[in-house]
Amino acid sequence: MSEILNQAEELRQKMVALLLSERQAIDEKLALVGYDGGAQPGKKVKACSACGSTEHNARTCDQRKAPETSTPSEREPRSLF
Numbered sequence: 001m002s003e004i005l006n007q008a009e010e011l012r013q014k015m016v017a018l019l020l021s022e023r024q025a026i027d028e029k030l031a032l033v034g035y036d037g038g039a040q041p042g043k044k045v046k047a048c049s050a051c052g053s054t055e056h057n058a059r060t061c062d063q064r065k066a067p068e069t070s071t072p073s074e075r076e077p078r079s080l081f
Protein backbone atom coordinates (compact mmCIF):
# COMPACT_ATOMS: atom_id res chain seq x y z
CA MET A 1 0.00 0.00 0.00
CA SER A 2 1.67 3.16 -1.16
CA GLU A 3 -0.75 5.26 0.90
CA ILE A 4 0.65 3.87 4.12
CA LEU A 5 4.17 4.47 2.89
CA ASN A 6 3.25 8.05 2.05
CA GLN A 7 1.84 8.57 5.51
CA ALA A 8 4.93 7.11 7.09
CA GLU A 9 7.14 9.36 5.01
CA GLU A 10 5.02 12.36 5.88
CA LEU A 11 5.28 11.51 9.55
CA ARG A 12 9.03 11.09 9.25
CA GLN A 13 9.40 14.47 7.58
CA LYS A 14 7.33 16.10 10.30
CA MET A 15 9.55 14.47 12.89
CA VAL A 16 12.66 15.69 11.09
CA ALA A 17 11.29 19.22 10.93
CA LEU A 18 10.43 19.11 14.62
CA LEU A 19 13.88 17.85 15.57
CA LEU A 20 15.56 20.44 13.36
CA SER A 21 13.63 23.25 15.00
CA GLU A 22 14.53 21.85 18.42
CA ARG A 23 18.15 21.71 17.39
CA GLN A 24 18.06 25.29 16.23
CA ALA A 25 16.50 26.37 19.50
CA ILE A 26 19.22 24.52 21.38
CA ASP A 27 21.91 26.07 19.19
CA GLU A 28 20.52 29.50 19.97
CA LYS A 29 20.56 28.77 23.70
CA LEU A 30 24.12 27.48 23.41
CA ALA A 31 25.12 30.66 21.61
CA LEU A 32 23.50 32.68 24.38
CA VAL A 33 25.74 31.10 26.97
CA GLY A 34 28.81 31.58 24.81
CA TYR A 35 29.12 28.10 23.36
CA ASP A 36 30.34 28.50 19.80
CA GLY A 37 29.73 25.13 18.24
CA GLY A 38 31.70 22.34 19.79
CA ALA A 39 35.17 20.92 19.65
CA GLN A 40 37.85 23.20 18.37
CA PRO A 41 40.76 21.10 17.15
CA GLY A 42 43.26 23.94 17.38
CA LYS A 43 42.30 24.95 20.88
CA LYS A 44 44.56 23.82 23.64
CA VAL A 45 42.82 22.00 26.43
CA LYS A 46 44.24 22.62 29.83
CA ALA A 47 44.43 19.42 31.77
CA CYS A 48 43.56 19.23 35.43
CA SER A 49 46.66 19.80 37.46
CA ALA A 50 45.44 17.47 40.19
CA CYS A 51 44.66 14.34 38.22
CA GLY A 52 45.53 15.17 34.60
CA SER A 53 42.04 14.82 33.17
CA THR A 54 40.96 17.23 30.44
CA GLU A 55 37.30 16.85 31.39
CA HIS A 56 37.60 19.43 34.12
CA ASN A 57 40.09 21.72 35.76
CA ALA A 58 41.73 21.61 39.15
CA ARG A 59 39.07 23.83 40.69
CA THR A 60 36.34 21.32 39.99
CA CYS A 61 38.43 18.21 40.42
CA ASP A 62 37.00 15.38 42.50
CA GLN A 63 40.49 14.30 43.47
CA ARG A 64 41.16 17.59 45.13
CA LYS A 65 38.28 18.04 47.52
CA ALA A 66 39.28 19.80 50.67
CA PRO A 67 38.76 17.58 53.71
CA GLU A 68 37.29 20.38 55.81
CA THR A 69 34.26 20.81 53.55
CA SER A 70 32.18 18.32 55.48
CA THR A 71 28.65 19.43 54.69
CA PRO A 72 27.44 21.30 51.61
CA SER A 73 25.37 23.71 53.71
CA GLU A 74 28.48 25.12 55.31
CA ARG A 75 29.73 26.19 51.90
CA GLU A 76 26.67 28.24 51.03
CA PRO A 77 27.17 31.98 50.94
CA ARG A 78 25.78 34.03 53.79
CA SER A 79 22.49 35.76 53.36
CA LEU A 80 22.68 39.15 51.71
CA PHE A 81 20.36 40.61 54.30
Ligand SMILES: [Zn+2]
Binds near residue numbers: 052060063
Ligand atom coordinates in the same frame (compact mmCIF):
# COMPACT_ATOMS: atom_id res chain seq x y z
ZN1 LIG B 1 41.10 16.41 38.15
